[in-house]
Amino acid sequence: xxxxxxxxxxxxxxxxxxxxxxxxxxxxxxxxxxxxxxxxxxxxxxxxxxxxxxxxxxxxxxxxxxxxxxxxxxxxxxxxxxxxxxxxxxxxxxxxxxxxxxxxxxxxxxxxxxxxxxxxxxxxxxxxxxxxxxxxxxxxxxxxxxxxxxxxxxxxxxxxxxxxxxxxxxxxxxxxxxxxxxxxxxxxxxxxxxxxxxxxxxxxxxxxxxxxxxxxxxxxxxxxxxxxxxxxxxxxxxxxxxxxxxxxxxxxxxxxxxxxxxxxxxxxxxxx
Amino acid sequence: xxxxxxxxxxxxxxxxxxxxxxxxxxxxxxxxxxxxxxxxxxxxxxxxxxxxxxxxxxxxxxxxxxxxxxxxxxxxxxxxxxxxxxxxxxxxxxxxxxxxxxxxxxxxxxxxxxxxxxxxxxxxxxxxxxxxxxxxxxxxxxxxxxxxxxxxxxxxxxxxxxxxxxxxxxxxxxxxxxxxxxxxxxxxxxxxxxxxxxxxxxxxxxxxxxxxxxxxxxxxxxxxxxxxxxxxxxxxxxxxxxxxxxxxxxxxxxxxxxxx
Numbered sequence: 001x002x003x004x005x006x007x008x009x010x011x012x013x014x015x016x017x018x019x020x021x022x023x024x025x026x027x028x029x030x031x032x033x034x035x036x037x038x039x040x041x042x043x044x045x046x047x048x049x050x051x052x053x054x055x056x057x058x059x060x061x062x063x064x065x066x067x068x069x070x071x072x073x074x075x076x077x078x079x080x081x082x083x084x085x086x087x088x089x090x091x092x093x094x095x096x097x098x099x100x101x102x103x104x105x106x107x108x109x110x111x112x113x114x115x116x117x118x119x120x121x122x123x124x125x126x127x128x129x130x131x132x133x134x135x136x137x138x139x140x141x142x143x144x145x146x147x148x149x150x151x152x153x154x155x156x157x158x159x160x161x162x163x164x165x166x167x168x169x170x171x172x173x174x175x176x177x178x179x180x181x182x183x184x185x186x187x188x189x190x191x192x193x194x195x196x197x198x199x200x201x202x203x204x205x206x207x208x209x210x211x212x213x214x215x216x217x218x219x220x221x222x223x224x225x226x227x228x229x230x231x232x233x234x235x236x237x238x239x240x241x242x243x244x245x246x247x248x249x250x251x252x253x254x255x256x257x258x259x260x261x262x263x264x265x266x267x268x269x270x271x272x
Numbered sequence: 273x274x275x276x277x278x279x280x281x282x283x284x285x286x287x288x289x290x291x292x293x294x295x296x297x298x299x300x301x302x303x304x305x306x307x308x309x310x311x312x313x314x315x316x317x318x319x320x321x322x323x324x325x326x327x328x329x330x331x332x333x334x335x336x337x338x339x340x341x342x343x344x345x346x347x348x349x350x351x352x353x354x355x356x357x358x359x360x361x362x363x364x365x366x367x368x369x370x371x372x373x374x375x376x377x378x379x380x381x382x383x384x385x386x387x388x389x390x391x392x393x394x395x396x397x398x399x400x401x402x403x404x405x406x407x408x409x410x411x412x413x414x415x416x417x418x419x420x421x422x423x424x425x426x427x428x429x430x431x432x433x434x435x436x437x438x439x440x441x442x443x444x445x446x447x448x449x450x451x452x453x454x455x456x457x458x459x460x461x462x463x464x465x466x467x468x469x470x471x472x473x474x475x476x477x478x479x480x481x482x483x484x485x486x487x488x489x490x491x492x493x494x495x496x497x498x499x500x501x502x503x504x505x506x507x508x509x510x511x512x513x514x515x516x517x518x519x520x521x522x523x524x525x526x527x528x529x530x531x532x
Contacts, residue, residue: 139391143398144380151363151374158361161323163349163378163441218365266365 013231014126020211020223022180029173030153035095037204039068043182044189057120061186068182076174102197113196121191216262276301282331291317293500304477306487309497323355324348354438355447360430362422369418372405375440408436452483
C-alpha cells in the first residue's frame, strides 16, 4: 500500500540521507559541522528563487548547491585555524547567522517565509542524488583526497609533514559537504513547497549530526541507517500516539550506552 | 662535495628556555650525517626545525642553496626533505600500503583538471603512486604487509613503514629520528644495511640516534649537541676521541662505550 504519504516519507528520508552524507564528508577530515542546516537553507532558497523565475529544476538545484559550496568556503576559511569542538562552535554560529539572515531578508519572504514553490521533487531524483553522493564518497576513499582527509583526521601534523596541504584539503571537504547539503535543500524546498528560516534552525543541524553519530561516524553507510531510524521510527511509532517521542528518545539513549561508536562498525580492512 | 642542507646560526627558545643556541651545520650531499648528544641536547628540536614542524626563533635554513626558513612542512616535503617520527605516527584507518601512498601524496597532485580526470577513472597518477608505494615497501623488506593495518605490525615494522612512507615522496634528504629505538641486535644490523642502501641510492640521510655502534658504523659525519650547543663536528674517528664529546656525552671518559 504505497500511498503518497509513504512516497513523501521516502523523499524526506532521501533528503535526510543526503544531509547525513553532507556531514560525513567533512567529518572524515575531522571537521564536525553543526551548521549543515545553513547550507541546506541556502540551497533551498536559491533553487526556489530560480524555479520561481522559470529556471528548470536541475540547473536550479545545481546552482543552489554551488552557492552553498561557496558559502562553505567562506564558513570553512576561519575553521582552518581551529580544531575539534571549536569548529563545532564556529559552524553553529554560522548556522545562526544564515537563519537570522533569511528571517530578516525581505526579498525571500523574511519571517513570513516563502510559499508557492512548485512541486518538482520526485523520489527517483532524490534516490539518484544519494547514489551519486555515495559514488563520490566511495571513489574519494580510494583516491589521494580521501586518504588525505583520513590522515588529517587522524594526525594533522603527520599529514602536513607528509606533504598534504591542510588548508586546501580541509576547504575542499567542507565545501563538498556544503554542496551536498545545498542540493538536499533544493529537494526539500520543492517537496515541502513552503520554506521559512526556522525550518533550517539549529535542530536541523543537530539532527543531521544525529544521523551520522547514530549510524556510525566511521562508516559512510552509517548516515543511511541513522537517517532511516530518525526519519522512519517516529512515523512507525505513531500508533503509540503521545509516547512516540519518549520511546524514540529512550532508544537513542540505549544506542549511546550499548554502541557508543554508532550502529554500523568502521569498515575493517582485509587482513592478508 | 656540495652542501645539500645549510643550518645557519639557528636558535630556538621555548619561553625562557633555550633549546637550541646558535647552531650552524652543513650536511654534505650523499652523506649519512648523524646528530648525537645526551637527552635534552636539542637534537629533536633541530630535527623539527629542519622539517618545518617548528620555526626557528632566529637563523636561516637553506636546502640546495634555497632559503626555506618559515616554509610550511608540506612545502618542505615537496622540496625534497622527508622525515619519520620518533614516536611512530601512522594513520590508523588506512592500510599499510595506503600509509606509504600518503608519502607520495604531493607527487600525484595533477591540478584541478588532472585531479578530476583521476576522479573519473583515468587514475594514472594514482596507479603510479600505488606502484611506487609497493616498491618502497619492498625496499624496506615489507612487501607482504601492504594489506595489513598499521596496528597489526610490530613496532620495528612500524618504524620501517615510516621510512618507506618518507621514501615514497622521492626525497633528496631523509631525516631519521631515532629509527633504532627498541630494536634487537639483528634488527639493528638490518636497519644499518637499510640506511646504507638508502645512501647507495643517492640520498642524503640526517640521523638522530642514541645507538653508538650503529652511528659509528654508518655515519660519514657526526655533529654533537649538548645543552643546545654544537660542541663538536667531524668524522666518527675524530668524534670518538674528542675529549669535549666524551665529557658531555658520557660523563667521565667512558671511552670504550663510544668506540665499541
